[in-house]
Amino acid sequence: MKTRIKELRKERKLSQEELALEVGTTRQTITSIEVGKYTASLVLAYKIAHYFGLAIEEVFDFSDVNEF
Amino acid sequence: MEKFRTKVKRRIVISSGMALVALVLGFYSIYSLITLDSSAATHSDSFVAGFQFGLIISIGVLAVIDIIKLSLTINDETKLRVLYNKEHDERLITIRNKAGAPMIIITSVLMIIAAIIAGYFNIIVFYTLVIAVAAQLSVSAMVKLYCMKTM
Missing domain, CATH: 1.20.58 (Methane Monooxygenase Hydroxylase; Chain G, domain 1)
Known part of the structure; x- marks a missing residue:
C-alpha cells in the first residue's frame, strides 16, 4: 500500500525514530510501511494520520484496495 | 507508562531471583562435579552434569544481562518508551x-x-x-x- 508518510515526515523534518516514538511503534515498522512491505492496522494508521492532523485516506492510498 | 514501569520493575525482581537461583545451583553443580566419583560415574553422567552446569551458567549470565539492561532502561523515559513500543x-x-x-x-x-x-x-x-x-x-x-x- 502506498503512503504519504515519508513526504509528510520530510515536510515536518521528522525522523523515522521520532515518528515511531510518537505513534507507539518501532523505526523498522515505519520503514516497512513507507516502502509498502507492511500494511498498518487501522489503529496504527489512525495514530499516524492523527499525528499529522490528517484523515487516514489523506495519508494512505486505498486505490489498490478498491480494485478488489 | 507507569504501569509498564511497574512491570519492568517486576521483571528486574524476577531476573534477580533467577540469577540468585542460578548462582546457588551453579555452586551446587561445581560441588557435585568435584565430588563426583569418577570411577563409578559413566561418561553420560558427567556429560549430562556438564550440560546442566552450562545451562545454569547461561541462565545466570542472561539474567544478569537482563537486570543491567532493564535497570538502565527504567531510569530513562525515552528508553522505557522505546522498549514499550518494541514490545507492543x-x-x-x-x-x-x-x-x-x-x-x-x-x-x-x-x-x-x-x-x-x-x-x-x-x-x-x-x-x-x-x-x-x-x-x-x-x-x-x-x-x-x-x-x-x-x-
Whole structure:
C-alpha cells in the first residue's frame, strides 16, 4: 500500500525514530510501511494520520484496495 | 507508562531471583562435579552434569544481562518508551506469532527440562530431545529472519 508518510515526515523534518516514538511503534515498522512491505492496522494508521492532523485516506492510498 | 514501569520493575525482581537461583545451583553443580566419583560415574553422567552446569551458567549470565539492561532502561523515559513500543509493536508481534512464539519457547523449556531428567536414565533420549529443541529453535529463528526481511 502506498503512503504519504515519508513526504509528510520530510515536510515536518521528522525522523523515522521520532515518528515511531510518537505513534507507539518501532523505526523498522515505519520503514516497512513507507516502502509498502507492511500494511498498518487501522489503529496504527489512525495514530499516524492523527499525528499529522490528517484523515487516514489523506495519508494512505486505498486505490489498490478498491480494485478488489 | 507507569504501569509498564511497574512491570519492568517486576521483571528486574524476577531476573534477580533467577540469577540468585542460578548462582546457588551453579555452586551446587561445581560441588557435585568435584565430588563426583569418577570411577563409578559413566561418561553420560558427567556429560549430562556438564550440560546442566552450562545451562545454569547461561541462565545466570542472561539474567544478569537482563537486570543491567532493564535497570538502565527504567531510569530513562525515552528508553522505557522505546522498549514499550518494541514490545507492543504490531508488526513485531505478528512476526513473533509467525515464528511460533510463545509456544516454541514454552515447549523448548519443557523439552530441555525433560532432557536433563531423561539424561540420568537414557542418554539417547537426552540427545534426541536436545537436538529436537535445537532444530525447532533454528526453524523458528529462520522464519523470524525471513519475516523480518519480507514484512
